[in-house]
Amino acid sequence: SSGINAEYGGEYKLKSGIMSPVYFDLRALVSLPRLLRDAASLLYSAAQDMNYSCICGVPYTALPIATVISVDHDIPMVIRRKEMKDYGTKKMVEGIFEQGDECLIIEDVITTGGSILETVDVLNQAGLKAGSGVVLLDRQQGGHVNLANNKFNIRSVFSISDILDILLRGGEIDQETVTKTMQFIQDNILYS
16 A cells, blocks of 8 residues: 555545545555655655744644654654643643744645644644644645745645656556546635
């Protein structure tokens, strides 16, 4: 198994609510340690010249990727909760940090950038700054534009065009699938 579960040929509902002919599920990465480490390494390299003192993976798929980056490079990590617990400290951000620390956001896939912006809000409310991040796969549907409009600097390792090209060259998909998918992307750019 490649670790990237690419589904195409059907209709897949994205978090943004739109229906897509292609869906990339990176959750299998947690079961493939070598590939997980490779993904973490690519994201770490993409952030080389960015300024940050801690990292945060967007829940949930990016959490293990951020954990590998943290452990491999000795970078403190914080965890953003998706929901507040009604017991214990009731904190939405777990970990040790100082008010005003700059936190790099780690994400697996962006469509609109909405999950990143939700994470930025939670981190900001906890006293962290979060102005930049890295993503493994950009679906090229306006997420970069939406994030830039919100003063957030995002860098992607791969675009959907890159992945489709790799799948086409590997014989996993045909040119018609590439053309149909890219037409869908062009027709469904959510921010421009």
